[in-house]
Amino acid sequence: MYTIQTNASGTRSMEISEKHLETIEKYSLFQQLIDSNGIVDETVLDKLKLNIRSLIASMEENSKDLLDLCIDVIYHNNMKAFGLHQLILLYIKWEREKEEKEEQEETEENHN
Template sequence: MYTIQANPSGTRSLEISEENLATIEKYGLFRHLIDSNGIVDESVLDKLRLNIRSLIASQEEDSKDLLDLCIDVIYHNNMKAFGLQQLIKLYLEWFSKQEPVEEE
């Protein structure tokens, strides 16, 4: 379990699980999310929320992992642009530590 800071003053935080990070990786939720300017603002958070909504709507099988991510993180009351920026940093750090899977 990881904890990220959700606002600049540090008074709010979010708990992020390994499963949440694995779901982000599974669906490639951060790919092509941020514009070339590299700024994470509320419009980027809105774009992520719309992308996830679209994924859930188009899923034919169970999408419990996406729903859990939404409830626990993306639609959490404390999630704002600053929190998303911290989540992206955590994800990149987590992803770099994953062992590469060898393809056969």
């Protein structure tokens, strides 16, 4: 379980689970989300919400993982642009750590 800060003053935070991060990865939710200016503002959060809504509407199979992500994180009362930026940073860090772990396991397998 990870915790992200959702406002600049640090008075609000949100719990992010491994499952939430896996769902973001599974549906590539952050891909093409941020414009070339690199700024995460309320417009970017709205774009993410619309993308997820569209995904859920077009899916024929169970989208429980996406719905859980929406309820727990994306549509949470504390989620604002600052929180989304922190979530993106957490996701990038999580991805890097996952890749490093996989590389380490691969190296260990090759040595055995």
